[in-house]
Amino acid sequence: xxxxxxxxxxxxxxxxxxxxxxxxxxxxxxxxxxxxxxxxxxxxxxxxxxxxxxxxxxxxxxxxxxxxxxxxxxxxxxxxxxxxxxxxxxxxxxxxxxxxxxxxxxxxxxxxxxxxxxxxxxxxxxxxxxxxxxxxxxxxxxxxxxxxxxxxxxxxxxxxxxxxxxxxxxxxxxxxxxxxxxxxxxxxxxxxxxxxxxxxxxxxxxxxxxxxx
Numbered sequence: 001x002x003x004x005x006x007x008x009x010x011x012x013x014x015x016x017x018x019x020x021x022x023x024x025x026x027x028x029x030x031x032x033x034x035x036x037x038x039x040x041x042x043x044x045x046x047x048x049x050x051x052x053x054x055x056x057x058x059x060x061x062x063x064x065x066x067x068x069x070x071x072x073x074x075x076x077x078x079x080x081x082x083x084x085x086x087x088x089x090x091x092x093x094x095x096x097x098x099x100x101x102x103x104x105x106x107x108x109x110x111x112x113x114x115x116x117x118x119x120x121x122x123x124x125x126x127x128x129x130x131x132x133x134x135x136x137x138x139x140x141x142x143x144x145x146x147x148x149x150x151x152x153x154x155x156x157x158x159x160x161x162x163x164x165x166x167x168x169x170x171x172x173x174x175x176x177x178x179x180x181x182x183x184x185x186x187x188x189x190x191x192x193x194x195x196x197x198x199x200x201x202x203x204x205x206x207x208x209x210x211x212x213x
Contacts, residue, residue, distance in 0.1 A: 008087060008088075010085060010086050010087070011084065011085055012084075012085070012086070013080050013083050013084075013085075013086050016080070016086055016090070016091065016094055017076075017077075017080050020076060020094060020098060021073070023098045023101070023102065024069060024072065024073045024076070024098075024101065027069050027101055027102055027104060027105060028066055028069050028070065030105040031062050031065050031066055031069070031104070031105050031108055032062060032066075033105070034058060034062070034105065034108065034109040034112060035055060035058045035059055035062050035112075036055070036058075038051030038052065038054050038055050039051070057111075057112050057113070057115045058109075058112040058113075060112075060115075061108050061109075061111050061112035061115065062108060062112070064108075064190060064191050064194070065104050065105070065107075065108040067194040067195075067198075068104070068128065068193070068194045069101060069104060070194075071194040071197045071198055072097075072101060072131065072135070074197075074198070075135070075197055076097075076135075079135075079138075079139065079142075079161075082149050082150070082153060083142055083148050083149055084148065084149060084150060085146075085147075085148045086148065087146055087148065089141050089145075089146060090138065090141060090142060090146060090148060093134060093137055093138035093141055094138060096134045096137075096138075097131060097134040097135055097138060099134075100127055100128075100130045100131035100134055101131050103127045104127060104128070104131075107123055107124040107127045108124075110123065110124065111124045115183075115187065116183055117183075118179045118180050118183055119179075121175075121176070121179035121183055121186050121187065121190075122176045122179050122180070124190070125172050125173070125175045125176030125179065125186070125190065126172075126176055128172045128190070128193075129169050129172035129173055129176065132165065132168040132169035132172055133169045135165050135168075136162065136165040136166050136168075136169060139161060139162050139165050140162060143158035143159075143161065143162060144158065144162075167196075168193060168196075168197065171189065171193050171196075172190075172193070174189065175189040175190050175193075
């Protein structure tokens with residue numbers, strides 16, 4: 001069976017999800033590798049605290065990036081729960097998303113070393129923006145072009161989910177531009193964005209449960 005663009009469709013998404021889960025798990029693991037144990041002047045409590053303070057930017061950048069990747073995993077899981085078929089375009093849009101997510105450990109280490117550098121924050125924002133764009137384009141293909149979701153899925157819901165994905169990309173662009181003028185404000189926005197995608201899905205899950213009951 002083929003979709004509107006002539007791409008052959010295969011039933012199920014198990015292999016795509018398994019591959020994506022594995023890649024994202026590795027990415028989350030790699031993030032912590034850049035947080036090294038500090039060298040202590042002595043074993044006093046003050047020295048331990050001072051050592052932790054010295055690597056605070058690394059810890060913060062790890063935490064932000066971890067929740068960003070975790071947010072992508074949660075949204076990816078929810079996204080694929082409604083897909084009934086796969087095709088080659090979906091596979092490659094998904095691969096492109098994973099490519100940009102795989103770059104995050106590098107940019108996380110970069111921003112952990114130079115959190116006050118506008119250009120470093122711009123690079124970090126750019127990578128996150130490209131990941132968001134990849135997710136949006138994958139959604140556009142799935143919802144509107146590929147016929148990979150049930151026909152019963154309302155068009156309004158498809159449009160709402162697509163607009164929601166574009167919001168993330170827009171916020172990353174804004175954070176990147178803001179970094180040239182106020183780095184700390186840009187960092188604050190980057191820290192908040194993941195939570196904008198956690199709460200709505202928790203709310204949606206509760207709504208679905210109530211409807212099923």
